[in-house]
Amino acid sequence: MKITRQKHAKKHLGFFRYNFGVREPYQLLLDGTFCQAALRGRIQLREQLPRYLMGETQLCTTRCVLKELESLGKELYGAKLIAQRCQVRSCSHFKDAVSGAECLLSMIEDGNPHHFFVATQDQNLSLQVKKKPGVPLLFIIQNTVVLDKPSPKTIAFVKATESGHLFSVHQKQNIKKLKEEQGLVKTSEPKKKRKRKGVSGPNPLSCLKKKKKVQDSNQSSAPEKKRRKRIRNRNRIKALSVPSVRQSEEVQSNSVH
Ligand SMILES: [Zn+2]
Numbered sequence: 001m002k003i004t005r006q007k008h009a010k011k012h013l014g015f016f017r018y019n020f021g022v023r024e025p026y027q028l029l030l031d032g033t034f035c036q037a038a039l040r041g042r043i044q045l046r047e048q049l050p051r052y053l054m055g056e057t058q059l060c061t062t063r064c065v066l067k068e069l070e071s072l073g074k075e076l077y078g079a080k081l082i083a084q085r086c087q088v089r090s091c092s093h094f095k096d097a098v099s100g101a102e103c104l105l106s107m108i109e110d111g112n113p114h115h116f117f118v119a120t121q122d123q124n125l126s127l128q129v130k131k132k133p134g135v136p137l138l139f140i141i142q143n144t145v146v147l148d149k150p151s152p153k154t155i156a157f158v159k160a161t162e163s164g165h166l167f168s169v170h171q172k173q174n175i176k177k178l179k180e181e182q183g184l185v186k187t188s189e190p191k192k193k194r195k196r197k198g199v200s201g202p203n204p205l206s207c208l209k210k211k212k213k214v215q216d217s218n219q220s221s222a223p224e225k226k227r228r229k230r231i232r233n234r235n236r237i238k239a240l241s242v243p244s245v246r247q248s249e250e251v252q253s254n255s256v257h
Pocket of ligand 1: 062063064065091092093097098103104
């Protein structure tokens, strides 16, 4: 039994990996019902799940699931402790918490871009999850964790993508990469070059400034710093070489230039 269970899991995982880009570490979103079932079945999730899925796993949950478990009181205290040991993935219900089921559904919206697994015993939630293609579903039956086979919706979606009608998020990313690698997509380099040309536009402005100063100082296209130095040098040279000449003459010579 164990071997066939593992074989099925391997097959299903391969399907999700190949078609939807599911990768390790597998992100498992646990709800309260799954935690409760794990507690009752005395299932050591942290030990069993990586072994069963043959890869690194991350047990995750959301604030809404934790809040729901807190609100349900003593009966679910053990389940709450299990959930509290999970990593908390941020959901969009920052201000007002929603039910655990609603929250987990929101986490797998828009094609499940974070490749979450949903782990639940809630039949209604399971049905809703199965309606969204590409979401691996985990549940506990007879005290063992089972990865559900891909849902009919998921299989139909994959068939549609194979026939070219639809593209999953994962496939779109792959297509983008391939196009970039083969140079079919213009990368951002030429744009940058254009921008650089545009940036070099302000040069005429600096030319204008130069022209004005050229008229004043009678110098060719020398930058400002050099001009300043030259002026200083001139003054120094005049001061050193012709100490007897009056200041008024210096002023005149400067004005002539
Ligand atoms: Zn939430």
